[in-house]
Amino acid sequence: MKLDLSSIIALGLDGLSYDSLKSHEEKIIPSIKLFNERGQGFTSLPKLKAPVLAVKEMAHNLKGKFKDVVILGIGGSALGINCLRDSLKGPYWNINGSPRVFVLDNLDMVDEVEKIIDLDETLFLVISKSGRTPETMGEFFYFKEKVSAKNFLFITDPTDGVLRKLSKEMRIATLDIPKNVGGRFSVLTAVGLLPAALMGIDIENLLDGADSMLASFQSEEFDLNFPFQIATIQYLLDWRHGISMNVMMPYSTRLQTFADWYSQLLAESIGKDGKGLTPIRALGVTDQHSQIQLYNEGPNDKLIMFIEVEEGSETSMPSIDVPDLSYLSNVSFHRLMNLEKKATEQALSEYKKANLTIKIPRIDEYELGKLFMLFESSIAFLGEYYSIDAFNQPGVELGKTLTKKLLSQSK
């Protein structure tokens, strides 16, 4: 992985010269110390062996028993699974893969998914740390009326909550979400690892990739600390220049759901106390034909974070004997994609718009593990820059309370 800041440094924005950026490196160690005091566990996940063994054993026992897997989960219990499936197995896994993995992360999907699955041949993976998530639990009770206990598997708190209690009563196999890992940081727990293992994804490589990023996260040197570089740029653009929209724009269809995963991570972690960075999901080259007009010529309020995949397929266009299009002759689709990325980057720079690029050699377990940990650990620094608790989400409680009130009023 490489992190290319040359475009943003070349803009000459106040406070964002290389030397200015580097001068913040003295904050790395104190920030990590403050982060450690918060008692968050996601940085310890890559080195834990027991959960990996438990997941592998469970996946082994389940192998061949079910045609489909339906995830009953929402938010952090859904977004990482979509990302693992699409990034590593491609956007058409549910058309030609096995087991298909459907993520039932909206209430109106119950009817839709029931039309296309055979209930008896489906494993329902119920994921909720508290066991109180109304959407997930409502779906669980619905399907519990229709299939037997052997079609369920729970992933929940190791000791507490409704699902843990039900798992004992109903004798349902259950995996743990560590108490010190929040939903949006849970992709490297059983939440992401079990569905991944069921699809044949190498979860040890995934964790090894994440682990290798921790060395970068702990480095005292600006140049080596990618999570700190990203957080510093995000913060300074917002604080000094009012640039508060962060566009995550992979040039890869497989990474489209990575942008969805990141959007929750950034929005819920930093969006509080009247502060916040707004994540925007984009996709190259596709959104060049949708959003780039705005990014280029619109207000200067966005940081565009590209992800570029260096290696790719050799599938190429043929020789083209048409005047306006002969320039495409014998160019591979992958090369055109990356040249369009470079052109988009240059155009943004000419329009004086901030952008940076994360380059990964390929999309595989190891690189995806790195990407997850890159952005999770950058949140640790962002939280300290903004002096907020990046690991709670108090602003979702009011909606929950009001839903209950409306339900009781309308009964």
Added chain:
Amino acid sequence: MKLDLSSIIALGLDGLSYDSLKSHEEKIIPSIKLFNERGQGFTSLPKLKAPVLAVKEMAHNLKGKFKDVVILGIGGSALGINCLRDSLKGPYWNINGSPRVFVLDNLDMVDEVEKIIDLDETLFLVISKSGRTPETMGEFFYFKEKVSAKNFLFITDPTDGVLRKLSKEMRIATLDIPKNVGGRFSVLTAVGLLPAALMGIDIENLLDGADSMLASFQSEEFDLNFPFQIATIQYLLDWRHGISMNVMMPYSTRLQTFADWYSQLLAESIGKDGKGLTPIRALGVTDQHSQIQLYNEGPNDKLIMFIEVEEGSETSMPSIDVPDLSYLSNVSFHRLMNLEKKATEQALSEYKKANLTIKIPRIDEYELGKLFMLFESSIAFLGEYYSIDAFNQPGVELGKTLTKKLLSQSK
């Protein structure tokens, strides 16, 4: 359809009282006059009979001949088709529908889609007004080497461009995109209508719905003119309060790709001359577990536009005998969805965040046609509020030029 502005009016924002909003209605007629002078054709589409006949005849001739349809198109030649398929046929059409409709709107999708289709049984629908779109045309020349001319159908300019020329040379059946309709306004031309007809969608109802919205668009009265109400609020929030992010948040998975379609429409139309509104795609209830923390407690920089579907399935949760969850007993998923929407709206209002709601009775052809025209015609008013040409996209040219330059340099 109802447009509910009560939440935003109740906020008491300067310039956004009901009377202040209504006072702008004198701008309706002059704005429509200016819009008409721009010579855009999308408002005339619902009443044109010939293109509908041509599409229906073509769809009739193609019926049963192909297992799959692959769209070679990007931006305005892709987003409307995804929306028509998902909104009216559900998110799993490509798993259990026929013909499946794959929208190949990114360069790295060529390899992916080739793994799951039988080339000989696939209709390739090549959509580009100019015939110069590099992604679409590169894909066309690639597949042209692999399948015969009878597997192709073009949708392009009525007289000019590369595809029109090739259609004659190769004798490929071709439908028109009217010269005065731009890509992001083309969903109600053959671009959207032919794929819709192939999936069994009633395109006449779709157009009738759009037509019925034109009466609202042309009304001189603020209360009756929904497109003007939306544009006025978007503009005033930006101009007077610096609220420039517009979140499109349907409470319906089927309408998720409607938000994608709208994102292009808003971004490319208004994002120019340093001005612009940034579209953000969200989905209720799903993104309550991802973005609502930010919308509630983050900076006051967003207008949230909900779409609520009033009628829905009766599928319900059973009686639930668990202390923390018994409040969900016997509630239908649809009712819970709409109560959560109402709770989210109330919570946003308590946090003083601007929001409005478009209520539609159900998702069908007629209502979707209305939604398309509601937002397309609101752009006509927005363009005049911002004093810009909402129908060009000059800011995408630089990237195209740079791509060609990079390609020629690297050869």
